[in-house]
Amino acid sequence: MLQHRAEFDATVTFRNGGALQTQGFRVDVPHADVTHADISALFVASLGLLMVDRVELQRVRVFAEQHKGTRGGPSDTTALPRPGARERLVELSHVITDGMITYPGLPGPEIRPYLTHEQSRDRYAPGTEFLIGSITMVGNTGTYLDSPIHRYADGTDLAGLPLERLADLPAVVVRTLDSGQRGIDAAALAGYDVAGRAVLLHTGGDAHWGTPGYAVDAPYLTRDGAAWLVEHGAALVGIDAVNIDDIAGEGPGERPAHTLLLAAGIPIVEHLTGLAELPPTGARFTAAPPRVAGFGTFPVRAYAAVPAVEPHDHTRSAGWLPTG
Structure with a gap:
């Protein structure tokens, strides 16, 4: 051969x-x-x-x-x-709790029981009971995915996104948390092979999650960075910060990263966490929302699968170690 x-x-x-x-x-x-x-x-x-x-x-x-x-x-x-070994799964999404604020100016979710365990007892046989919950929330809650209709009225909605854009994507992690720059531009991306991959921007912004500082001077993807990712065929782009665009940037309401990525059919995942636990390459990323027709944004359970190996000498052979 x-x-x-x-x-x-x-x-x-x-x-x-x-x-x-x-x-x-x-x-x-x-x-x-x-x-x-x-x-x-x-x-x-x-x-x-x-x-x-x-x-x-x-x-x-x-x-x-x-x-x-x-x-x-x-x-x-x-x-x-290892014989029988499986991939290690890494959690990359925030927990959604009642009343939590994800994005400044948007309401937090209201999580209530529609039917409690106690209330259900009269509906079932003795000893059988269920909880049926109710949640009212905007789509931009927790760790969520944007589809093209979020930006464009005639864009693809959540129900129309192909699974190939959402699940089991080879991932490349771009680490910028020590760069001293808020904006991730084309120069910061130029050394990476992103074609067909989930590009995960590890900025460290999630360290401020749940605090007022989360939305202050947050990291973001620049216009030319977004254009570079489109040109080089990224399949999905995610970031561990409040927005993939600069919400305190050049002009009121400008969103060039959303505009360019979603026009190209590239889904966006915002508010990731835990990216420090991933190797630079080799993981596979999944962030699949429900198939909701006419909806542009919805929370996801984002996670990555990292291959499990055990060398012959029982030491780690990978060139990367998770933190913590």
Whole structure:
């Protein structure tokens, strides 16, 4: 069987400071059409790097050659999934509680019982009881997803979104929390392979969730950043902040990121949390709302599946470790 390897220069930056540069590094790859994100993940695993924030590749060349058994690569026999192991699921959504405020100026949800356990006892056999709850809320509650009709009257509603845009998407995490910049522009995105992927903007804005500071000088995606994601084929874009646009920005009510992304049919997930628990690449992201016709925004249970592996020597082989 024809096998392939990749050669490249790489610059690695770490979440706890410092950087690493390599020239002419080679790793085994599974096929000739491997993406830069996949090569980056193989590179990180091959060196056993920890606390990786970002990998930038240059001068990438994929060529036919027999595998050398790169650690963590397709021919490595020392880092295989544990027998019966499943992926680790990471929660990425906020809990919705009665009266909580998600977005300034919008009402919090009203959560009430329609039928309590006690009230239901007269309707069922002895010992059988149920709770039927009632919730009144705006769609922009908790962690939610925007569909194109949220911005455009003739856009696709929640019921019309294909599952391929919502579930089991390969994810790439863009970390900007230590950049010193509120706006995430095209330059901050340029090193990432985003085609067909859920692009998750890890800004650290969720640290202020539930406080007045959550909406003050919040991180956001700039107009040229949104245009870059459209041009490069992102499947979905999410952010762990109050809005994907700058709500204190240039002019009253301007929403260029919503405008460009939703015009291109790219769903938006706002108010994510827990993105620090994801590796830069390799996770798969899901954020699926109910199929509500004529509705543009609704809460989601956003989560990511992270592969579970256990190396032969019983140490972690991944180049990334969750925080906490």
